[in-house]
Amino acid sequence: MMPGKQSLHPRKQPKQVRGELTRERILVAAAQVFAEYGYAAGTTNRIAERAHVSIGSLYQYYPNKDAILVELVDRHLDAGENALRRQQECGLPDMVEGAMRVLVRVAIENHLDDPELLRVMVEEAPKSPELLRKVRECEESRVAYMCELLGRYPEVRVGDVHMAAQITVSTVELIVHKVIATREAVDLQQFEDELVAMLTRYLAPAV
Numbered sequence: 001m002m003p004g005k006q007s008l009h010p011r012k013q014p015k016q017v018r019g020e021l022t023r024e025r026i027l028v029a030a031a032q033v034f035a036e037y038g039y040a041a042g043t044t045n046r047i048a049e050r051a052h053v054s055i056g057s058l059y060q061y062y063p064n065k066d067a068i069l070v071e072l073v074d075r076h077l078d079a080g081e082n083a084l085r086r087q088q089e090c091g092l093p094d095m096v097e098g099a100m101r102v103l104v105r106v107a108i109e110n111h112l113d114d115p116e117l118l119r120v121m122v123e124e125a126p127k128s129p130e131l132l133r134k135v136r137e138c139e140e141s142r143v144a145y146m147c148e149l150l151g152r153y154p155e156v157r158v159g160d161v162h163m164a165a166q167i168t169v170s171t172v173e174l175i176v177h178k179v180i181a182t183r184e185a186v187d188l189q190q191f192e193d194e195l196v197a198m199l200t201r202y203l204a205p206a207v
Contacts, residue, residue, distance in 0.1 A: 025051040030068045035117040039124040066126045073125045080110045096153040097200040111180040119181040142169045155204040
């Protein structure tokens with residue numbers, strides 16, 4: 001059942017450094033608890049205990065654990081956008097294969113902090129309208145950038161650049177989420193190499 005709209009929003013934004021530090025402790029503790037116990041058993045009591053705050057203090061900032069998880073997802077999306085923006089400012093290699101490698105590596109690095117928490121965020125985060133809108137906006141921004149990027153490389157041969165950009169963005173996001181969130185050990189370099197090779201063969205097939 002979808003929680004009420006207001007229940008997914010933080011109750012208040014800290015106005016002082018002390019309050020901001022408390023909120024940060026709650027978020028860090030929640031990430032640890034969700035990763036360790038899973039979402040169902042990751043109760044607000046456990047989060048408060050891990051954060052060394054009273055349950056009353058936690059509820060001053062968040063009405064429930066759904067709101068905490070939504071904020072963790074929101075921050076994850078922001079971190080991905082910021083990492084991509086920094087890469088855009090640094091520039092990309094001259095060949096499409098090099099560009100795909102940079103983008104895949106950025107996506108992988110943005111998902112390595114805690115695979116178990118990533119699984120919880122992907123599979124169990126409440127799908128609030130605000131969160132869905134932010135996910136859609138992030139995807140649209142990445143697709144627009146990918147369209148621009150593909151136009152820079154003469155070796156790219158696709159019938160529809162916008163469709164190719166959508167496929168590339170979705171492929172990187174979904175596969176990285178799936179592989180990094182798995183409980184099995186993954187050879188990250190091999191994973192990166194294979195994903196880059198797949199995208200390059202699709203975007204710039206050998207004549």
